[in-house]
Amino acid sequence: MSRHRRRTDAPRAPGPIFLLGDGLLLYLGLAGTVLSWTTAYGLGGQWGILLAGCLLLGLLSLAVWSVPRHSVLPPLVLGVCWLLAVWRLWGDLRLGWRTAAAQAAESVGGRVWLLDRILAVGAETAGGISGGPEAERAVTLWLLCAAALWALLLGWAVVRRRRCWPVGLLTLPLLIPAFAANRLPDWPPFLALLTCCCTMFLSELYARSDPKGGARFTLLALPASALLLGLLTATLPMEQYTYPQRTMEARYRLLEALRLPGMPNLFSGGYSSAGSEAEVDLAGAGPLSFSGRTVLRVETDVAGRVYLRGHSAGVYTGTAWESLDESLYEAMGELPGGYEPLNFPALANPDQPYHAVTVESAGASGGCLYFPYSLLTRPGEISGGAFVGDSCVAKELGTWRHTLYYRPEAGPRADMPGLRGEAARAERVYREFVHENYLTLPEGFQETAFAWIEEAIQAAGPLMVREPRRDFGAAYEGDIYTAEVISLLLAAVTRYDPATPLTPEGEDFVTYFLNGSRRGYCMHYASAAVLLLRTVGIPARYVSGFAAVVPPSGRVDVPDSSAHAWVEIYLDGYGWYPVEVTPGYGGGGGTTASETPSPSQTPAPETTPTPTRAPTTGAVRTPAPTQTPPPDSTHAGDGEAEKVAPLLRWTVPPGLGLILLAVLCFRRRLLREKRLRRLKWEGETNQAVLAAYGYLQRLLPWGGQENARLEELARKAKFSQHRLTEKERGEAAALVLREAGRVDAALPVWKRLAFRYLWGLF
Structure with a gap:
């Protein structure tokens, strides 16, 4: 040996x-x-x-x-x-x-x-x-x-x-x-x-x-391995694979089991997308959990709540929000004058003062630049960033700190000058694009929406409407009012719940929220509101980012729990306007500061300072929702995860599963052939008998039994000066192979698979 x-x-x-x-x-x-x-x-x-x-x-x-x-x-x-x-x-x-x-x-x-x-x-x-x-x-x-x-x-x-x-x-x-x-x-x-x-x-x-x-x-x-992997990839592309519901639930249970007392989970901060993503996986939206880490640092001289938008999405698939196809932007072409839609609100209010804001990324996901509404900085003026379609501003690799300019008071007011000249022509071109692409609905949803609205109105009771504020302008009051009505209807018949589980497999995310569970958080509310607004003819899209509160000092570290999702509606001649639809935020949309809740509204949690700035929206006194969000839910930042981070992909795509099965089967065959050659034909007879005895020792932990005759042959092979005969070699091989077969037959199914394919013992 x-x-x-x-x-x-x-x-x-x-x-x-x-x-x-x-x-x-x-x-x-x-x-x-x-x-x-x-x-x-x-x-x-x-x-x-x-x-x-x-x-x-x-x-x-x-x-x-x-x-x-x-x-x-x-x-x-x-x-x-x-x-x-x-x-x-x-x-x-x-x-x-x-x-x-x-x-x-x-x-x-x-x-x-x-x-x-x-x-x-x-x-x-x-x-x-x-x-x-x-x-x-x-x-x-x-x-x-x-x-x-x-x-x-x-x-x-x-x-x-x-x-x-x-x-x-x-x-x-x-x-x-x-x-x-x-x-x-x-x-x-x-x-x-x-x-x-x-x-x-x-x-x-x-x-x-x-x-x-x-x-x-x-x-x-x-080449055989490469060909096999390539063929399986071509026939079973992984991007079409959807993880079953039981797999997603197992992830969350494991994450909770691995969470150590007094510290975050070692494998996950509990927040799988601390920020905004171009594609939002609604199927992975389960119970919320946060690490508390800082993801953004903001400096500005405007105090109050500020919505830092990241990506927006306009295509709803039933389980996700996706960006519009690039071909649609190519068909629209560049807007007259090179204007960008995200600049329209600031350009429509040229008489409003502008302010600087510096945003530094400390780990916010999405690869985008986060900025407040009414952005004044135009293309070519952003160092280390570039506008992407009408949805976001991409951040250049290696650039983490950006200083931008915006107009926090550039709301859709009645006395605003509005867009002029080539900017107005650019807005009209873009307006057609918006009405063509941001009013689409899933098949059959319109009937579901009308039935739900009728039921929600009956459940909400009479709407206590105060005198509409005229500073919005008559052209915009109707759409903003409608958006706030949708918001109060959602608050009236659903409840905010950060522990909302995953949507059952095969269910439409929004439909199940509206007519099934009727509980959720910002991802649920924003998704439902977008589709309900489109149902009544208002262009809308899903937006995610951070909702931060800037103190009087002008500097704030934004934690991952401030991640949030909301809605944008398009106002002709003005641009995209943010609307808050999650209960507990104190009113409708706004460019910077949120409205102080009226007595009938759900108060913000104690952890959120109430801004002192004048409200920018709010025409409806919202009735109290069915449940106030718990004070410890950090609702001020909402912190809604796009999905709770998984530890591992528990169920591999079918292609990789077949690859693993094929490799294990092939390996088992090679290992058996090698062992049989060693036991029966190859090498010296003494070495073969000792190999048979070693094989038997590996069977013992699985339930194998010692064999006196095989032990005798092994002692003879080890210590005798004589070479064993081929007959004795065959006898040793037969004894150990018979014992391996007995052990294999006695094992339960799951142990038998490991016995055969992982350890290759039979």
């Missing part, structure tokens, strides 16, 4: 087959890992340079680890060179780390508590980073430096160890925080990484007992 160990561990001279197979595996693993990091955490970087760098680093690592095993000098020299490079490029690498850390912190959005703490230093110091090519080059350099270290480690795992588990430990755990935050890498690099792991998993059976055969098998298994 000792002779056998010396033979398999002896140094080998790497031939072309070894070098080709090891080189391909090393490159797939390294490039797949680095680009999976880049896409999962939104790090940016230049793909061409990264791919070329991974190729060169992979070849260097292959050369270093292909020398005889007893030589430690090449890896040591490479490690020293890496340290010298880090020392020489420390300034650029530090900039790259700060940019990458802050970008990753924004991507996970406070959803992975442990990673959030690791990246805290980078995110805290990111305010001074300037975006653009400099930040991208710095991130690329930092990724190449990390890839150099990883190439050295992966080379050891692939070339020297030739085992799957060290490759998996060096690659896949780095992506777990992204998976926990529902941030998936792009499929091509992740496919390359999976191909490397699958090939190593299959070929390691031959790697130590038959190195040359293992090298040939690697060259066969590599």
Whole structure:
């Protein structure tokens, strides 16, 4: 047996087959890992340079680890060179780390508590980073430096160890925080990484007992694994997969079970989208939970509540809100004069004073710039940001602090000058676009909405209407009044509940909220209000961001619990106007300060200071909703999650499930064939009998029993100077295989699967 160990561990001279197979595996693993990091955490970087760098680093690592095993000098020299490079490029690498850390912190959005703490230093110091090519080059350099270290480690795992588990430990755990935050890498690099792991998993059976055969098998298994994964991807695309309801509920139960007393959950801050996203997954909107981390820092000289909008969405699918298709914007073309719809309210009130606001991102998700309403800053005036359609302002990589100008008093007043000249022409063009795209409803919803409105009016009782405020202007009073009526009807027949569970599988999110559960939080109220407003002919869309309260000092740290969703309605000649529809916010919409609640309204929680500014909207005295939100729900910021962060994707998409099943079945077959050859045909008879006895020892924890005859044969093989006969070898093989079959038949189904496919014992 000792002779056998010396033979398999002896140094080998790497031939072309070894070098080709090891080189391909090393490159797939390294490039797949680095680009999976880049896409999962939104790090940016230049793909061409990264791919070329991974190729060169992979070849260097292959050369270093292909020398005889007893030589430690090449890896040591490479490690020293890496340290010298880090020392020489420390300034650029530090900039790259700060940019990458802050970008990753924004991507996970406070959803992975442990990673959030690791990246805290980078995110805290990111305010001074300037975006653009400099930040991208710095991130690329930092990724190449990390890839150099990883190439050295992966080379050891692939070339020297030739085992799957060290490759998996060096690659896949780095992506777990992204998976926990529902941030998936792009499929091509992740496919390359999976191909490397699958090939190593299959070929390691031959790697130590038959190195040359293992090298040939690697060259066969590599394209086969890639083809299998590619075919399953093509036939079963993951983006069409929807997780079942029981899977989503299991996530929340596990997160609660893992929550440690007195501290956030290690894997999740409990808030899977601390901010605004371009696509809102309503199917994942379950009970709320927050980490309390700061996601924005705001400085302005205007005190009171301010709505910091992020993304808006106009397409409702029944389980999600999505942005309008890019082709619609292409068909509309650029507006006359290059005007942007988000600037219309400020341009319609040129006589109102403007104020500066500085918003610094400290980890808010969405990749967008958060800003207050009535934005005056126009395209070309935002450093490190760009308008995207009519929905948001995208933030440039590496830029975290922006100073903008806005008009907080630019409400749709009766005496406002309004848009003039080319701005008015631009608004008329955009108005047609709005009425074509922001009035769509799901099939059959109109009948449901009318029935619900009739029932809600009866439940709400007489509406106590005070004299309408004339400062809105007659052209806008009707739409704003209607929006507030919708808001009070929702408050009258539903209740705010931050512990609202997931919508049952197969149910429409809004329909179930209105006619089923009748409880929810801002995501539910905003989604329902948008569709109800569209039903009565008012263009509306779903908006998410943060609702913050600026103190007289003018500076506020906005926590993740201030994340919120509300509604925008379009007022012809003015632009998009925010409307608050979640109970407990004290009235309708507004550009900055919210209205102090009237006695009949639901008071804001004690944690929310009541703004002292004059109200900007409010024509209806709202009756008290059926339930006041609990004081500890931090309703001031509402903190509604787009969905509670999952720990892991408990149910894999069908394609990956089939891949796993195929790989396990194939591995089991290879392992059985290898074991049978070793027991019955290959090697010395003494070694085969000892292998049979070792096999029996592995069966004991599963319910196997000792066999006196097999033990006798094993003692004879170990201590006798004589070689056992082929008959004795066959007898030992028959004894252990019969015992393995007995153990397999006696196990329950779930243990039998592990016994066969995970451990390969039968």
